[in-house]
Amino acid sequence: MPISRSTASAEPLQQYGRLRTSDVSLAQHVVAEVYEPHTLRPLNGSRLDARLNAVQNGGLTLGYLAYGTEVRIDLPPSDRWYHVNVTLNGTSRVARERGEKGTTTGMSSAAILLPHRAQTIDWAADTEQFALRIPRADIEEHLAGLAGRPISAPIEFDLVMNLETPAGRGLLRCIEFVRAEWDEGGILAQNAVSRRQLESMILTNLLMAASGPHQRLLRQAPDTTTPDALRRALDYIHEHVRTLPTLTDLTEAAGVSARTLQLQFLKNLNRTPSQYLREVRLRAAREDLLHPRSATLTVTDVAVALGFYNLGRFSSMYRSVYGESPSETLRRAKGQ
Template sequence: MSAPTDEPLAAHAVMNTDDVDEARHVVTEVYVPHELDSLGGRPLDARLNSVASERLTLGYLVYGADASLDLPPLEHCYHVNLTLSGRTEVTRRRGRERAVTEGGRSGAVLLPTEDSTVTWTPEATQFAMKFPRGPLEEHLGGLLGHPIHDALDFDVSMDLTAGPGAALMSAVRFLQTELDRPGGIATAPLARAQLETYVMTALLHGVGHQYTNELLAPRVEERPAIVRQTLEFIDAHAAEPFSIPQLAKRMGVSTRTLQVTFARHVGMTPSEYVRDVRLAGAHADLVTANPADSSVTELAAAWGFLHQGRFSEQYRAKYGRLPSQTLRS
């Protein structure tokens, strides 16, 4: 089967098949495990073009038949479908939540904590996007000024024709256009990272969730000087060894005062914040390191993680994959 050369991300084709089992395998590898069936066992006309980074995976997906997908909880990521043509139906929480999406008008979100089903009409085409939990929740925490400890409970669907939903579609289309353009943003890693971060911001504004009101509320409270100074010190010296009592002494307050004040204004203890900053530093080093001359043990130790098992567990909880997988990629 030949694929149209003018469809989105055509230069990044990863699947073109009529076989249900092959389509299930490829889509599982790019996105998440699932079950796939076509109506009456009929052949598919399935295509997937996709591009991935540590922040998101953007794909153009077609099944070309009446298709049904059953997905368990995604665990380590969020999945966002922006319907471009045709129609899909999405259910979550064992059918208690339901949405119908129509081409150019609506989309849907699948959650890390809930099972889902998605049915496609033969004409349906979608931007299928995967957002790992770590980067998206960390980005939201940065926007709010405090860490996010629970999974985001996105609304099941969004309106793509107006307001924040239309801005999300516009951001995704701009990213896709730049990735398709010869000499475009794909060849400029820093610019690409900024654009992908903007897409994450557009998603957080474009689909409702439990932090929407806080995200949209005006900022009025200024953090005390002790909190600002502590944040600045940790951000600048996270790779250096220091204890929380030593940090409190440097700030000129008792350990208890530092812990209570910091937690009140940041939403976590100083120790938790130090751990998150060090995890982010280790992650950045793993992304850029050459696996031929670097090891997970060395890079983790440089950020104060001396217990490799605990580091791997904390890293996977935050970024959805093992540190060794990040290093190899």
């Protein structure tokens, strides 16, 4: 089924239904659980017909959402998630704090909601959307990889994304492929490697399709002035992260003193070798939790294997970066 006007008998992801209700409080509660806390308010007194069907693809949440009447959604800043609302039918009006406003229309445009800004969205009665939730850390790390440099602040996407550009159509195709695989029981729904590859494809198309200051980073060639010693240390970290390399290992691989290596990390990456290594270990832990190698894998197994011996501190650090606890990630990955 292509992305198009749905019917009551053929909604996208219908077998993954999370919600169908006329109760405003229940609709707000369930959508908040799947996406993020917000305030939902019908605008014209008509009866709500809220529907949500949603799946988890790696770190991404993809859901079909409709309210069946005019509603207003107030989304406060959380610092955890980016949201991409792809309008399938109808229209929505979106406003960000500081005065930015825009309108989305069916199959032509989408709204991008930022983690560090408050936003208000008004839905028309006939509006249906695919709502995509993306962990802040995941998309910022993806941009860092494409741009060849660290990303230290939230990405300032423009409010409305044009879906009629080549990259916009590519994003729609990616979303449609995810929908079809889950609806039709394809390999994506059962294969963790395939899900990870498609997640990367979606993030790449999103970064290419969205307008904003980040496009300048994508157009620039990766920085080729990185000192050879630093590059050797970075390569060593990524190749040996699971053997828990020490600073001595890094200096030996880089062929410079610890002091010189510290200065090169701070100058080029704005972090120490230990901080950078911890970030890489945390990303490796997330990969292991998102794609468990066995049904008996535990958070403790993952944490200890990657050198996080204080489980409370690991959980706190993980939550601050990914917006959920390690156990929540693992339960979701296991389908519990």
